[in-house]
Amino acid sequence: MTFTAGFAGVPAARAHTTDPSDPQASAATRDVRDWLTHLPNRAQNRVVSGQFAGYSGKTFSLAQVDELKAQTGANPGLLGCDYGHDGNTIDHTCNATLKDWSAAGGLVTVSAHLPNPDQPDWNGLFTKLPTFDRLTDRGTGTGQRWHAELDRVAEGLRELADANVPVLFRPLHEMNGDSFWWSAQNPQTFAEVWRDMYAYLTDVKGLHNLLWVYAPDCNYGKRSSYYAGGAYTDVVGLDCYVREPAAVQGYDELVALGKPFAFAEIGPRSGPGGSIEVPLDYGKWIDAIRARFPATAYFMAWNDQWRPTANIGAGRLMTDPWTIVRGEIATAARTEGAPAPVGTPVPLADFEADTQGWGGYRVLAGPWSVTEWAAQGSRSLKADIDLAAPEAYLNRVAPRDLSAYRALTATVRTAEWGNHAAGTTAKLYVRTGAGMTWYDGGAVRIGPDGAVLRLDLGRVTDLRDVREIGVLFTSAPGASGRTAVYVDDVAAIAPPTVVSGFESGTDGWTGYLTGTAPASSTEWASEGTRSLRAEIDLAAPESYLNRRAVLDLTGRRVLAATVRAGASGGTAKLYVKTTASNTWYDAGAVPLGPEPRTLTLNLAAVGSLHDVREIGVQFERRDGGSGTAPIFVDEVTVR
Known part of the structure; x- marks a missing residue:
C-alpha cells in the first residue's frame, strides 16, 4: 500500500469562506462565523467549551467560572449571559464582563428569558401566549409591548456592538418544548415572528454583530419545524438535559440544515424544583461529541446545580484534546478539507416514511412510525406493550447480507x-441461517432518555444469511401497566480502513534492530492468511517493525494493530511519529506473548495528524531474556 497525503477518493482541500446571514455583519462577526464553520475539519482543538454565568443583574457572576478553572486549569472558551429571568425585567449589566471576556480572547453568547408581553410576571414566563401571532403587529398592545422589549434588548446588544464584540444571540430557545410563553406555538407563526425580530434588530436597530442561534429542545420532536430559514440563522443547536449524552436525539436533523452545529445548553436531567436526579458525568459529553456528534462547534454547560463542577467529569471535559478553552481561540485560523469519516454508520432503518417492514411480537398495539420521539430525523418506530408480560419484540424478518459489517447499533427508549x-x-439481536440461530448484544437497562444498543457481529456466523434483526424488550419482575417502547436509527457499522494487511507483501514495512528482515508470512494471521514476521534477539533491549512514509490521519480517531510473539516476555508499543521533528506518540507498553494482543492508539492525543511520518511497533525485552523468537504484526487499521 502506498502512503499519500490523503486517502483515495478524498478531494483535495480547497480554501473557502462561509458568510453569516447578515450581509452587513462586522468583520469580527464574519470571522467568528467562518471559524466555527471550519472547526469540524480539525483533528483536535475543534469544540469550543462554554459556561453559562447567570442572569444579568440577578445571578450573573464569574464565581462558578473561576471554580471551573480552579478545578480543571482552564477557562471555558465561551461565556454566557441571559438578559432576562424573573418574568418582568430585562437587564444587560453583564455586558461589562462580556466585553472583558471578549478582549481576553473568549467568545460570548446572550440568551433572553424575556417577559410575556401580556403577562409580565414570573408566572407569565411559563404561560403559553395565546396572542403570539400579534407579536409582529405593532398596532396591537401585544405587538407594542413585544417591540418595547426588543428595544431594551437592542440597547444591550448595541453596547456590545460598539465594543466590537460578536454575539452568539439565542432568542426564543426551546420553542418546540412546553416550558415558556413562546413554546409550542404554531411553527409557521413562530418562523414569522423570528424573521420579524431578525429584521427589527438587524435592519431597524442596525445591529451587525449578531450570529443568530436557533436552539430547540432535544427531548421534544419537531426540532426543525420552527426553523425560519438560512437567511435568518447562523448556528443551529440543541438544548439537552439528559442522563446519557450518547443517546441525544436530533443531531442529524439539525446538521442537515447546513449551519454550524452547537449544543447550546447542556446539563444533567433534573426533576421537580430543579433537583438533579442523577449526577452527570460530563466526560460522557465529550465522548459523545467525538463518537456521535463530530460536527459540534461548541457547547455551553448551564450553571448552578447543572454546572460541571457540581457534577463529575469536569476535568475530562475541559482537558480533552478536542476541547477548545479560552486562550486557544484564533478566529483567523482555518482548517480545510477534512477527509470523510471512517466507520460511518450505514442506515438500515430510520422509520421516516413508515415502519419499513418492521413488525411487533407480543405487543399490545403497533408498531407505527411516529413523530413524538426520534433519535435522528423526525420519526421512530413505536409500539405499546404490557409490562406485566415478560417480553415483547420489535423486529424485521427478511433476508439480509451483513458480511461487510462489524457491528449493529440501534437507539431505543x-x-x-x-x-x-x-x-x-x-x-x-439477529437470527441467522435456516436454524434461526440467535445472537444478541446483551441486556441494557433503558428508560425515557433512551440508550444506544450495540451488537458485535464478529462472533456471528452466517452473516450472509441474516434472517431477522430486532430488539427484545424485557420487563422487570413486578412491573405492571401499559407503556410504549421505541426503536430508531438502526445502523450497520463498516470495519475500519486497513492501512496494512500484509496479504501480498510487507506493504513497505521494514525492521530496525531485528535479527531478520520482515516478510509476509502464513505462519499466523489475525485477519486473512498472512501477517508481517521477523526474528528478534530476546537479549537485545528493543526492536522495531515500522513503515516510514507520509500519511494524513486527519479526522481519524484510533490507530490499531494486532501483535504477538513466539515466546512470552517483553512488551510491545504501538506508536506514530509526526512532522519533520519525528515527535513520538505511543499507546503504552502491553505485555507480549503467544496470545494475540490488539494495540490501540488514541489519535486525539496526537499532534500534527496531517503529517504522520512513521507508524510502527516497538518491541522491548524483559530482563533475563535470551535466544531468538519470532514477532508478528497484522491488521494495522485506522477508524
Missing part, C-alpha cells in the same frame, strides 16, 4: 408511563 419496577431492559 421507553415511555415514562407504566410501572417499570426495577427497570425495563433491551437487547439488540
Whole structure:
C-alpha cells in the first residue's frame, strides 16, 4: 500500500469562506462565523467549551467560572449571559464582563428569558401566549409591548456592538418544548415572528454583530419545524438535559440544515424544583461529541446545580484534546478539507416514511412510525406493550447480507408511563441461517432518555444469511401497566480502513534492530492468511517493525494493530511519529506473548495528524531474556 497525503477518493482541500446571514455583519462577526464553520475539519482543538454565568443583574457572576478553572486549569472558551429571568425585567449589566471576556480572547453568547408581553410576571414566563401571532403587529398592545422589549434588548446588544464584540444571540430557545410563553406555538407563526425580530434588530436597530442561534429542545420532536430559514440563522443547536449524552436525539436533523452545529445548553436531567436526579458525568459529553456528534462547534454547560463542577467529569471535559478553552481561540485560523469519516454508520432503518417492514411480537398495539420521539430525523418506530408480560419484540424478518459489517447499533427508549419496577431492559439481536440461530448484544437497562444498543457481529456466523434483526424488550419482575417502547436509527457499522494487511507483501514495512528482515508470512494471521514476521534477539533491549512514509490521519480517531510473539516476555508499543521533528506518540507498553494482543492508539492525543511520518511497533525485552523468537504484526487499521 502506498502512503499519500490523503486517502483515495478524498478531494483535495480547497480554501473557502462561509458568510453569516447578515450581509452587513462586522468583520469580527464574519470571522467568528467562518471559524466555527471550519472547526469540524480539525483533528483536535475543534469544540469550543462554554459556561453559562447567570442572569444579568440577578445571578450573573464569574464565581462558578473561576471554580471551573480552579478545578480543571482552564477557562471555558465561551461565556454566557441571559438578559432576562424573573418574568418582568430585562437587564444587560453583564455586558461589562462580556466585553472583558471578549478582549481576553473568549467568545460570548446572550440568551433572553424575556417577559410575556401580556403577562409580565414570573408566572407569565411559563404561560403559553395565546396572542403570539400579534407579536409582529405593532398596532396591537401585544405587538407594542413585544417591540418595547426588543428595544431594551437592542440597547444591550448595541453596547456590545460598539465594543466590537460578536454575539452568539439565542432568542426564543426551546420553542418546540412546553416550558415558556413562546413554546409550542404554531411553527409557521413562530418562523414569522423570528424573521420579524431578525429584521427589527438587524435592519431597524442596525445591529451587525449578531450570529443568530436557533436552539430547540432535544427531548421534544419537531426540532426543525420552527426553523425560519438560512437567511435568518447562523448556528443551529440543541438544548439537552439528559442522563446519557450518547443517546441525544436530533443531531442529524439539525446538521442537515447546513449551519454550524452547537449544543447550546447542556446539563444533567433534573426533576421537580430543579433537583438533579442523577449526577452527570460530563466526560460522557465529550465522548459523545467525538463518537456521535463530530460536527459540534461548541457547547455551553448551564450553571448552578447543572454546572460541571457540581457534577463529575469536569476535568475530562475541559482537558480533552478536542476541547477548545479560552486562550486557544484564533478566529483567523482555518482548517480545510477534512477527509470523510471512517466507520460511518450505514442506515438500515430510520422509520421516516413508515415502519419499513418492521413488525411487533407480543405487543399490545403497533408498531407505527411516529413523530413524538426520534433519535435522528423526525420519526421512530413505536409500539405499546404490557409490562406485566415478560417480553415483547420489535423486529424485521427478511433476508439480509451483513458480511461487510462489524457491528449493529440501534437507539431505543421507553415511555415514562407504566410501572417499570426495577427497570425495563433491551437487547439488540439477529437470527441467522435456516436454524434461526440467535445472537444478541446483551441486556441494557433503558428508560425515557433512551440508550444506544450495540451488537458485535464478529462472533456471528452466517452473516450472509441474516434472517431477522430486532430488539427484545424485557420487563422487570413486578412491573405492571401499559407503556410504549421505541426503536430508531438502526445502523450497520463498516470495519475500519486497513492501512496494512500484509496479504501480498510487507506493504513497505521494514525492521530496525531485528535479527531478520520482515516478510509476509502464513505462519499466523489475525485477519486473512498472512501477517508481517521477523526474528528478534530476546537479549537485545528493543526492536522495531515500522513503515516510514507520509500519511494524513486527519479526522481519524484510533490507530490499531494486532501483535504477538513466539515466546512470552517483553512488551510491545504501538506508536506514530509526526512532522519533520519525528515527535513520538505511543499507546503504552502491553505485555507480549503467544496470545494475540490488539494495540490501540488514541489519535486525539496526537499532534500534527496531517503529517504522520512513521507508524510502527516497538518491541522491548524483559530482563533475563535470551535466544531468538519470532514477532508478528497484522491488521494495522485506522477508524
